[in-house]
Amino acid sequence: MTGARPEEPMNKLRVIQWTTGKVGKLSLRGVLDDPRLELVGVYAYSADKAGTDAGALCGRPDTGLLATSDIDALVALDADTVFYNPFMADLDHVVRLLDSGLDVISTNLFLNVGGIQGATREALAAACERGNSSLYITGINPGWINTMVTAMTAVCRDIQRVSISESADVSVYESAETWQALGFSLAEATPEVIEMAKLWLSTFRDSVQRMAVALDYELDDLEFFIEHQTASEDVDLGWLSLRKDTIAALRGGWNGKVHGKAVVQTNVAWYLTEKLNGNWEFDDDHYHVVIEGEPEVHTRIRFVPPESWGNHEWDTMTAMPAVSAALDVAAAPAGILTLKDVGLPCAPAGTWLTQRRSAESRVPAADPIR
Known part of the structure; x- marks a missing residue:
């Protein structure tokens, strides 16, 4: 729900994960890893996923939160944000989410319903106005790099x-x-x-x-x-x-x-x-x-995955720009947002470091060898 950025770590953004496919399951992991976010709902596109624990759907320990295909129940959760990652967009679903006051951050470009233009754009913009909500699209690929490159032009x-x-x-x-x-x-x-x-x-x-x-x-x-x-x-x-x-x-x-x-x-x-x-x-x-x-600017970027990554783990770089943008979208005005509206989202690196140190301090020291 569009509004002021939470000022304290306790004011977590309440979020819903919409689908858990190739990108969605990696988005779900990102939500579980982000201390600024609280997972309150998961939409199951497939009937066989309904009733399954969110953790099991993304290769993580059980969370106690079960996925559902009940859209009414998800809308009633009084959440703030939906991470929208289906393979094919459903315009009626997104209009309903925006109408209810939920911000929607999407990796889907709505190409199967004509893209963000014409009648599709009009329907989404009207829903944002009715719900005082925001729609921000990070995109499938190249997505994140657009934000970086436009910011780099500031030196010219x-x-x-x-x-x-x-x-x-x-x-x-x-x-x-x-x-x-x-x-x-x-x-x-x-x-x-x-x-x-x-x-x-x-x-x-x-x-x-x-x-x-x-x-x-x-x-x-x-x-x-x-x-x-x-x-x-x-x-x-x-x-x-x-x-x-x-x-x-x-x-x-x-x-x-x-x-x-x-x-x-x-x-x-x-x-x-x-x-x-x-x-x-x-x-x-x-x-x-x-x-x-x-000046002329030349920049090269190479991603180096850990050895543990499988082939589809590369979709992490599609999922995470959306997850990282959640608080920036919450602080932005209502409507269909542009790169300028959202700015430069980033990861909560310092909080992750604090959490790791806290976890390490709780590990009991080994008994000395006698």
Whole structure:
């Protein structure tokens, strides 16, 4: 519920986790780990998850709180915030949550209901007004990097263009259907494949639009671009086989233009193997940011996961920007929020440190060896 930021640690934000899929279960872990938040409800999309303890749904010890599919019961909890992480958005659900006064922080971009524009935006904005509530979308990917890059422009006295380049070995995402839809393993990229890739990469279009709003650009055009490269030999990934000369990598993205000139750009380089025809090279850093201006800014970001992470643990970096933004969203005005409205959310690192030290001090010392 939109209002003042809690001033004391005891004034925890009461939150609901909405779904516990690939991203949702990692969001749920983040909620349980954040001392500023109190989990009061979990929405179960699947009937088989209803009645299951929240801890069991995210690989943690039991919490005593059971998931439910009863939306009435969840709305009645008098919570403050919902972390909304479904694969497909349900506009009626979100309107109802906002109407009830709940802030909604979403990793979902509402693309299946037209995106945050037109009639969808009007319905969400009206619900925010009726409920005096806020909707903030952090996005699936690239999400977090948008906030960082727009903040980095503050050191510049002039800017010509802002670009974000993502490079990733996507073979860690074991979903043959996903990559085949984008043309991987096919002999060529048909018009239908390119249209599907354009849809999948619309998350990066959203990235351009959100940065443009924060940087006060009024875009005239959003230009999509894409190219594919083929494998130089047969490659067996275990879950997908790529024959020689079939598609094994793509480069694509969006140019946000003003008066015909690209001023904001996001692009990706995704590959299932580096054994490619041609001379494509990939960056070991996950993000390469270039701000062309005075001064020019170059930044590289590489994420280094712990050895304990499985492939889908990478979704932590989708879930956590939403969890970390909860108090900033609570302090922001009602409505559909922009990057400027929310600012720079961060993790409660100092509180975590204090908790660890407190836990260590409670561990009894070992008996001396006699």
